[in-house]
Amino acid sequence: MTSEKATGRGLRDRLTPGRVVVLVLGALALVFIFENTQDVRIRLLVPEVTMPLWLALLATFVVGWLCGRFLRGSRRR
DSSP, X not given: OOOHHHHTOOHHHHOOXXXXXXXXXXXXXXXXXXXXXXXXXXXXXXXXXXXXXXXXHHHHHHHHHHHHHHHHHHHHO
C-alpha cells in the first residue's frame, strides 16, 4: 500500500478548480430541487399535466440543450 505522500496525490491535488466548481454547482442544484418540490400545472398544447416545478424546469433545460446540440452539429457540416 502506498501513502498519499508517496504517490503525490493528496486531497489538494485532487481538488482542481474545475472539480470545485462542479461540486458547488451540484450542491446548488440539490438545494434548488429540494426548495422547488411543489407541484405546478403545465398546459402542453391540449393536455394539462401536474408535476414538480424542478422537473418541469429540468425538462425545459434538456429540450433547450438538445436543440442547441442539434443546431451546433448541423453548422459543422
